[in-house]
Ligand SMILES: *[C@@H]1O[C@H](CO)[C@@H](O)[C@H](O)[C@H]1NC(C)=O
C-alpha cells in the first residue's frame with residue numbers, strides 16, 4: 533500500500549510537471565496535422581505536394597471485423613510498425629462509428645499519419661446485385677454518422693464512398709448509385725459545416741471499365757463530381773518494370789484527367805514481393821498523374837498479402853515488411869511539385885457501350901428521409917452491429933436535378949415531382965432524363981410507389 537501510494541504520488545508529480553519526458557505516460561489525444569487539400573490533379577500539404585505512402589489496415593479482415601482505432605493497445609502496437617515502415621497514410625475499410633477514436637487518431641497524428649476511411653460496412657453498403665433498393669435513407673444515415681465521427685480530425689485525409697462495388701462490366705449499372713452516394717457525402721460535409729474532406733471511390737482492378745468509371749465520377753455538374761479517384765492495381769508483379777506492368781499505359785490513359793489519382797491497393801504477390809514498383813510510383817514516370825498509393829495489406833489474413841503476422845497481442849514483421857521498409861527508405865519523392873497538372877477540371881461522361889451500361893449522367897435523387905439529415909444531422913450510427921440496410925426501404929423516388937447536391941440547395945430534389953418544381957424554380961428548364969438503366973426505371977418507380 534505504502535509503495536503504491538508513493539508511486540501514485542510520484543506519477544502525479546510527474547504528470548503535473550510539463551517536462552519533455554512525460555508524453556510517453558499517456559497517449560495524447562489532441563495532436564493535429566495540417567489537413568491535406570486538393571489542387572489540380574494532386575494532393576497538397578500546405579504548399580508541398582503530398583504523396584500517399586500507405587498500407588491498408590484491417591487486422592482481422594472482413595470475417596472478424598475489428599475497429600483498429602477503437603483499441604489503444606492495438607493501435608499503439610501497429611503505429612510503431614507504421615513508423616518503422618515510414619508511412620504517412622493508412623486506409624481502414626470499416627470502423628465502429630459508435631466508438632471513441634480520439635486517442636488512436638491522436639497517436640496517428642503524432643506519428644504524422646493520415647487516415648483514408650471507407651464509410652461502408654458489409655451490411656451497410658450498396659448491393660451490386662440490387663443497387664436501387666440499397667441506396668436508401670437507413671444506409672445514408674449510417675454512413676453520415678461515420679462522417680460525424682471522423683470529420684473533426686485534422687488527419688482524416690479522405691473518405692471512400694464505395695469500394696469495388698463494380699467488379700465487372702455487368703455491374704457498371706451500379707455507377708449512378710456510387711456517384712449519388714459520393715454526391716450526398718460531399719453535400720453532408722458542406723451542409724454540416726465540416727471541413728471539405730475529399731470524397732471519392734475506390735475501383736476494383738478491372739481494365740475494361742476503369743477509365744470509364746474515372747471519367748464518370750468526374751463528369752457532370754460540380755456537386756456530382758468527386759474530389760479524387762482511386763483504383764486497386766495488382767499488375768506489377770516483381771520482377772517487372774514500368775512498361776512490363778502496363779503502368780506506362782495507365783499514365784498515358786489518365787494524362788489530362790482532372791482529379792488526383794492514387795492506388796488504393798497494390799502489391800501483387802504472385803512472386804516474392806520486393807516492392808520494386810515503389811521506385812516507379814514515386815518517380816516522375818508516375819507523379820505527373822499519380823499521388824502514391826496504399827499497399828495491401830498490413831496484416832496477414834490468410835491470402836499471403838500480409839506484412840505482419842498477428843498472434844494474440846503481438847504483430848511480427850514478415851519478409852514483406854522488411855522488403856517494403858527497404859523500398860520506401862531508398863525512394864525519395866521527386867523534387868518540386870512532381871510535374872502535377874494544376875488545371876484540373878471535369879471529364880466528359882463516357883458513352884454507353886458493351887463495357888459501360890450507363891446511358892447518361894442523370895443520378896437518383898437523394899431519398900427524402902436522408903435529405904433531412906443535411907439539416908438535422910444523422911444522429912447515432914449502428915456501429916459494427918445492426919440489421920443491415922440493403923432492404924430497409926426509404927429509397928430514392930426520382931431523378932436528381934443537376935445542382936441538387938450543392939450545399940446551397942440543401943434538401944432540394946427529393947422526389948420526381950418535388951425535383952421538377954424545385955428545379956424549375958431554381959434553374960429554369962431542366963432536362964429530365966429517364967432513369968439511367970432501362971429496367972431499373974421500373975424497379976425504381978415501383979419501389980418508390982410501394983413506399984408511398
Ligand atoms: C486504357 O484505356 C483503354 C480505353 O478505355 C482501355 O481499353 C485499356 O485497357 C486501358 N489500359 C489500361 C492499362 O488501363
Ligand SMILES: *[C@@H]1O[C@H](CO)[C@@H](O)[C@H](O)[C@H]1NC(C)=O
Nearest residue numbers: 787788789790873875876877
Ligand atoms: C491538364 O489538365 C487539363 C484539364 O484536365 C487538361 O485539359 C490538360 O490537357 C492537362 N495537361 C497535361 C499536360 O496533362
